Amino acid sequence: MSQAVQAVSQQVTGDLYAEVQTFYARQMRKVDSLDIEGFADTFTDDGFVVHSTGERAQGREAMVAGMRASLPRYQDIAVRHWFGHLLIEPDGDDRLRVSYYTLVTQTSREGNVSFQPTFTVDDVLVRRDGRLLTLSRVIHRDTPVAPPAS
Amino acid sequence: MSQAVQAVSQQVTGDLYAEVQTFYARQMRKVDSLDIEGFADTFTDDGFVVHSTGERAQGREAMVAGMRASLPRYQDIAVRHWFGHLLIEPDGDDRLRVSYYTLVTQTSREGNVSFQPTFTVDDVLVRRDGRLLTLSRVIHRDTPVAPPAS
Amino acid sequence: MSQAVQAVSQQVTGDLYAEVQTFYARQMRKVDSLDIEGFADTFTDDGFVVHSTGERAQGREAMVAGMRASLPRYQDIAVRHWFGHLLIEPDGDDRLRVSYYTLVTQTSREGNVSFQPTFTVDDVLVRRDGRLLTLSRVIHRDTPVAPPAS
Numbered sequence: 001m002s003q004a005v006q007a008v009s010q011q012v013t014g015d016l017y018a019e020v021q022t023f024y025a026r027q028m029r030k031v032d033s034l035d036i037e038g039f040a041d042t043f044t045d046d047g048f049v050v051h052s053t054g055e056r057a058q059g060r061e062a063m064v065a066g067m068r069a070s071l072p073r074y075q076d077i078a079v080r081h082w083f084g085h086l087l088i089e090p091d092g093d094d095r096l097r098v099s100y101y102t103l104v105t106q107t108s109r110e111g112n113v114s115f116q117p118t119f120t121v122d123d124v125l126v127r128r129d130g131r132l133l134t135l136s137r138v139i140h141r142d143t144p145v146a147p148p149a150s
Numbered sequence: 151m152s153q154a155v156q157a158v159s160q161q162v163t164g165d166l167y168a169e170v171q172t173f174y175a176r177q178m179r180k181v182d183s184l185d186i187e188g189f190a191d192t193f194t195d196d197g198f199v200v201h202s203t204g205e206r207a208q209g210r211e212a213m214v215a216g217m218r219a220s221l222p223r224y225q226d227i228a229v230r231h232w233f234g235h236l237l238i239e240p241d242g243d244d245r246l247r248v249s250y251y252t253l254v255t256q257t258s259r260e261g262n263v264s265f266q267p268t269f270t271v272d273d274v275l276v277r278r279d280g281r282l283l284t285l286s287r288v289i290h291r292d293t294p295v296a297p298p299a300s
Numbered sequence: 301m302s303q304a305v306q307a308v309s310q311q312v313t314g315d316l317y318a319e320v321q322t323f324y325a326r327q328m329r330k331v332d333s334l335d336i337e338g339f340a341d342t343f344t345d346d347g348f349v350v351h352s353t354g355e356r357a358q359g360r361e362a363m364v365a366g367m368r369a370s371l372p373r374y375q376d377i378a379v380r381h382w383f384g385h386l387l388i389e390p391d392g393d394d395r396l397r398v399s400y401y402t403l404v405t406q407t408s409r410e411g412n413v414s415f416q417p418t419f420t421v422d423d424v425l426v427r428r429d430g431r432l433l434t435l436s437r438v439i440h441r442d443t444p445v446a447p448p449a450s
Contacts, residue, residue: 012322014164014314022162025235034295071297078292080251080268082234084382085325101380103405103413105253107292111267113253117411118380142378142407145334147371164314172312175385184445221447228442230401230418232384255403257442261417 012088020088020098020125023132028081034074036067043134044126052119052141077106094127095135118142162238170238170248170275173282178231184224186217193284194276202269202291227256244277245285268292312388320388320398320425323432328381334374336367343434344426352419352441377406394427395435418442 023042030039040060043049048058049066057066084101091097100123104116120142124135173192180189190210193199198208199216207216234251241247250273254266270292274285323342330339340360343349348358349366357366384401391397400423404416420442424435 011315011319014168014316014318015161016164017318017321018164018167018314019161021167021235022237025237028235029237034297036298074294075297076294078268078294080234080253080292082232082251082253082382084380085321085328087322087325087329101382103380103382105265105268107267109294111291113265113267115405115413117407117413118378118405141411142380144374144376144378144409147334147375148336164318165311166314168314168317169311171317171385172387175387178385179387184447186448224444225447226444228418228444230384230403230442232382232401232403255415255418257417259444261441263415263417 012090016090016096017086017088019132020096021086023125024083024086024100027134028083032078032080034071036064039067040064044128047133047135047137049137050139052139077108080105080107091124096123096125096132098123098125162240166240166246167236167238169282170246171236173275174233174236174250177284178233182228182230184221186214189217190214194278197283197285197287199287200289202289227258230255230257241274246273246275246282248273248275312390316390316396317386317388319432320396321386323425324383324386324400327434328383332378332380334371336364339367340364344428347434348436350436350438352439377408380405380407391424396423396425396432398423398425 027039027042029035030042040063043060043063046059047063048056049063050056055066057063082103082105084103086098086100089097100121102119102121104119106114106116108114118141120140122138122140125132126135127133177189177192179185180192190213193210193213196209197213198206199213200206205216207213232253232255234253236248236250239247250271252269252271254269256264256266258264268291270290272288272290275282276285277283327339327342329335330342340363343360343363345360346358347360347363348356349363350356355366357363382403382405384403386398386400389397400421402419402421404419406414406416408414418441420440422438422440425432426435427433
């Protein structure tokens, strides 16, 4: 099999692309509506998040507690998570590596929009009983890169 | 049929996902180029829009008139509508419920970018003679949610 | 064949939609990490970019030189290119016309986000040995349009 054919065969299918985008569309609606329990339910029981600060929340209970603690930050603002450049890489039968950009808007009651710094996120999704769940999420705050030597 | 299999079979296909995204890519180019007639043509004859103010424009004539009235707002700025987290739910054979986030940028002639408040939109799309049209659009301005009781 | 059926048959497939999105997800990670050589490798040997200023960079060498020259602009900021409303139009067997919106964020080391003006981009992608490459890119800075006469 030529390299060219291999490259094509590694392409993610349209169906999987749509399924993963739909998964995040639902998961982010839960975050953005502060539905903490609903959000935690999109993770596996042993799922974990590593925040850009290095802080790690493992398991549903820790995740819910962490989000509750951060609720005051979302008082009186409407938060929306925007994704960009989703990259999906199947990693075995029921496991996907997914990375994406995120931009977080915060809209005040008066309608003023402000922005959190941008982030890049690395997820592992797994399929359990047919549906996708997040097994792990590692959040990286975007920082300036050193320009390559000329 | 198990619940898991049902969940999978309700997934939107890649082809439909691409078709709906393409529909909006065309519709938004019409809005953003102030092609009012072209935009109105992406709605059914009896289509309607409910704005976040509660104002309702029903039918092509009302829609065109409403957009003409708002044109002064777009004088000397380049407007772009950005979508996020499209969620497509088939609702019968030729009908789709679609919801999505929108972020609207306004770029001045000098290149300064400002933002309208973020919105979440609920559309009903229908297929007529093979092509998608918007039957209804309800626009919600994003407002802060009350944090859940701890 | 009726017009309606023709319209449907011109739809981009889900697989192609996912492949093109994935192509850009990889290409933009290269730009945003200042991987100039890696970025140039996503173009054909005779590929070219026409910037919104009218400046034209043709061929890998010119492209790499141009990007090196612009590196000081990216000192101490994390840049991210966000795409919107991808429109894919097959143009022969191994050739695609693709247009999209871009929003460019610049995040400072302190986490402050600023924006470049928005752009609309017209690409031609070609398939060579099975994989997509950019043959040409024409970048348009978004400018206010004259409102239609009422």
